[in-house]
Amino acid sequence: MNTVTKSIELSATASSVPTSGRKSLPAALWALTISAFGIGTTEFVIVGLLPTMAKDLHISIPSAGLLVSLYAIGVAIGAPILTALTSRVPRKQLLISLMALFVVGNGLASLAPGFVSLVIARIITGFAHGVFFSIGSTIAAALVPAEKRASAIAIMFAGLTVAIVTGVPFGTYIGQQFGWRATFIGVAVLGLIGLIASWILVPNNLANEKAASLKTQLKVITNKRLVLGFLMTALGYGGTFVAFTYLSPILQEITGLSESVVNMVLLLYGVAIAIGNIVGGKVANKHPLKALLWMFVAQAAVLLLFTFTVHYTVAGLITLFIMGALSFTNVPGLQLYIVQTAEKHLPGTEDVASAFNIASFNIGIALGAYAGGLIVASPLGLGATPWVGALFVVLAIGITWWSRRLQ
Numbered sequence: 490m491n492t493v494t495k496s497i498e499l500s501a502t503a504s505s506v507p508t509s510g511r512k513s514l515p516a517a518l519w520a521l522t523i524s525a526f527g528i529g530t531t532e533f534v535i536v537g538l539l540p541t542m543a544k545d546l547h548i549s550i551p552s553a554g555l556l557v558s559l560y561a562i563g564v565a566i567g568a569p570i571l572t573a574l575t576s577r578v579p580r581k582q583l584l585i586s587l588m589a590l591f592v593v594g595n596g597l598a599s600l601a602p603g604f605v606s607l608v609i610a611r612i613i614t615g616f617a618h619g620v621f622f623s624i625g626s627t628i629a630a631a632l633v634p635a636e637k638r639a640s641a642i643a644i645m646f647a648g649l650t651v652a653i654v655t656g657v658p659f660g661t662y663i664g665q666q667f668g669w670r671a672t673f674i675g676v677a678v679l680g681l682i683g684l685i686a687s688w689i690l691v692p693n694n695l696a697n698e699k700a701a702s703l704k705t706q707l708k709v710i711t712n713k714r715l716v717l718g719f720l721m722t723a724l725g726y727g728g729t730f731v732a733f734t735y736l737s738p739i740l741q742e743i744t745g746l747s748e749s750v751v752n753m754v755l756l757l758y759g760v761a762i763a764i765g766n767i768v769g770g771k772v773a774n775k776h777p778l779k780a781l782l783w784m785f786v787a788q789a790a791v792l793l794l795f796t797f798t799v800h801y802t803v804a805g806l807i808t809l810f811i812m813g814a815l816s817f818t819n820v821p822g823l824q825l826y827i828v829q830t831a832e833k834h835l836p837g838t839e840d841v842a843s844a845f846n847i848a849s850f851n852i853g854i855a856l857g858a859y860a861g862g863l864i865v866a867s868p869l870g871l872g873a874t875p876w877v878g879a880l881f882v883v884l885a886i887g888i889t890w891w892s893r894r895l896q
Contacts, residue, residue: 514632514633514637514640514641514644515632515633515690516690517632517687517690517691517692518629518632518633518641518644518645519644519686519690520683520686520687520689520690520691521625521628521629521645521648521683521687521691522644522645522647522648523648523679523682523683523686524588524591524621524625524648524680524683524684524686524687525621525622525625525645525646525647525648525649525652526648526649526651526652526656526679526683527591527648527652527656527676527679527680527682527683528591528617528618528621528622528648528649528652528680529648529649529650529651529652529653529656530652530656530657530660530676530679531591531595531614531618531673531676532560532564532618532652533652533653533656533657534656534657534660534661534664534672534676535553535556535557535560536557536657536733536734536736536737536755537657537658537660537661537664537737537751537752537755538660538661538664538665538669538672538737539553539554539734539735539737539738540737540738540741540748541664541665541668541669542556542664542669545668545669546603546604546607548604549866550735550738550862550865550871551861551862551863551865551866552604552862554734554735554858554859554861554862554865555608555858555859555862556607556608556611557730557734557854557855557858558854558855558856558858558859558862559608559611559612559615559855560611560612560614560615560618561615561851561852561854561855561858562612562615562851562852562855563611563612563613563614563615563616563618563619564615564616564618564619564847564848564851565619565848565849565851565852565855566615566616566619566848567615567616567617567618567619567620567623568619568620568622568623568844568845568847568848568851569623569706569841569844569845569847569848571616571619571620572619572620572623572624572844573706575620575624576697577697578697579693579695579697580624580627580628580631580695580696580697581687581691581692581693581695583620583624584621584624584625584628584687584691585684585687585688587617587620587621587624588617588621588680588681588683588684588687589684590613590614590616590617591614591617591618591621591677591680591683591684592677592680592681592684593613594610594611594613594614594617595610595614595673595674595676595677595680596673596674596677597609597610597613598610598611598614598670598673599670599671599673599674599677600670615851619847619848619851622847623844623847625645626642626645626646628691628695629641629642629644629645630642631695631696632691632692650762650763650766653759653762653763654756654759654760654762654763655756655759657755657759658752658753658755658756658759660672660675660676661737661751661752661755662752663675665748665749665752705837705838705841706841706845708835708838709831709835709838709841709842709845710845712834712835713895714830714834714892714895715827715830715831715834715835715842715845717888717891717892717895718823718826718827718830718846718892719827719845719846719849720849720885720888721781721823721826721885721888721889721892722823722827722846722849722850722853723849723850723852723853723856724853724881724882724884724885724888725781725784725785725788725819725823725853725881725882725885725889726816726819726820726823726849726850726853726854727852727853727854727855727856727857727881728788728789728792728853728857728878728879728880728881728882728885729788729792729812729815729816729857729878729882730853730854730856730857730858730861730878731857731858731860731861731864731874731875731877731878731881732792732795732812732861732874732875732877732878733816733857734857734858734861734862735861735862735865735871735874736754736755736758736809737751737755738865738871739799739871739872739874740754740799740805742871743799743800743871743872744799744800744801744802744805745802746802754806754809757806757809757810757813758809758810758813759813760813761809761810761811761812761813761814762813762814762816762817763817764814765813765814765815765816765817765818766817766818766820766821768814768818769784769817769818769819769820769821769822770821770822772784772818772822773819773821773822773825773826774825777822777823777825777826777829778822778826778889778892778893778896779893780822781819781822781823781826781889782886782889782890782893784815784818784819784822785819785882785885785886785889786886787815788812788815788816788818788819788879788882789879789882789883789886790879791808791811791812791815792812792875792876792878792879792882793875793876793879794808795808795809795812795875796872796873796875796876796879799872799875820850823846823850824843824846827842827843827846828842828843830842831843856881857878857881860877860881861874861877861878864877
């Protein structure tokens with residue numbers, strides 16, 4: 490997600506920068522963008538393939554939902570912990586190694602004989618995801634002059650946004666037509682293209698960042714204001730995933746849409762996410778905490794509304810579009826708030842705080858998907874996932890209000 494653009498821009502000063510005379514953005518950025526596209530596709534394509542995979546693997550829909558939760562846990566571990574452990578590895582070498590791990594993980598997923606082996610493959614891929622987005626932004630910033638860093642980072646993260654808009658519905662279509670294993674093979678090929686492009690185009694002389702000490706990391710995770718911010722991220726962002734993880738079976742079993750129509754709906758949802766991300770960045774630019782409070786209120790209201798409109802095709806699709814936009818509207822504001830809070834109360838810890846917030850996004854996904862699975866398996870069923878997700882966001886509203894009081 491392009492949520493880390495502002496925070497990583499702050500951290501890029503430690504890297505080597507080409508001369509300011511360069512007029513065009515370097516080709517190496519497109520290698521990063523291709524890689525981000527493949528990684529974004531493999532993260533979210535499970536949502537569209539959930540019923541197909543559950544049927545083929547002879548498991549329940551909630552069990553299939555664990556493929557989302559456990560992947561997100563892999564990302565959450567990879568972002569702050571593995572990034573710190575690999576801080577001394579040369580950047581280009583680490584980037585290529587991560588893409589190799591990504592290819593292997595998706596290759597293993599396509600060959601997985603059963604559910605357990607598929608889960609292991611997903612966790613491995615999640616590790617690569619977490620570290621890639623932690624270092625990819627600093628690499629992108631190091632490739633260009635200082636005045637172009639924000640643009641360079643935005644281009645790289647555009648790969649993730651495009652993956653949600655096009656990669657997920659296209660990957661879902663491939664899985665529906667040729668089997669879900671074909672989707673993982675296709676994503677592995679994307680990763681291989683990204684690996685080769687990085688090997689050819691990314692320069693060798695990228696400087697490593699200074700590793701954050703354990704003391705610095707402890708300061709971040711024990712700071713009251715930052716911890717509240719991480720909880721806002723996990724609950725506010727994760728609330729949507731209670732329902733979004735099970736969106737395909739919801740639309741098929743409750744709304745009554747066919748597989749092919751659901752695929753088109755996923756495309757529509759991706760467009761809404763892209764719009765929401767852009768609008769959210771502009772709205773939260775000056776007063777992120779105030780903006781987040783109202784975003785969460787709107788998000789909780791729409792999730793609750795979807796509980797009722799999901800039974801009607803037109804009303805359900807309109808609500809779903811708004812829900813998609815609101816689910817990502819809060820993302821830039823959450824990241825910006827964390828960076829500003831770290832700057833004010835723990836100067837010099839912006840990078841670490843940003844990494845932990847990336848982990849919080851994925852902890853939110855894991856919690857939301859897992860809670861959704863419990864609801865689907867309970868007597869409440871699929872139809873209850875939207876209002877349960879709204880309860881998550883209500884908790885985020887309370888934490889946001891408390892954080893404003895502290896300010």
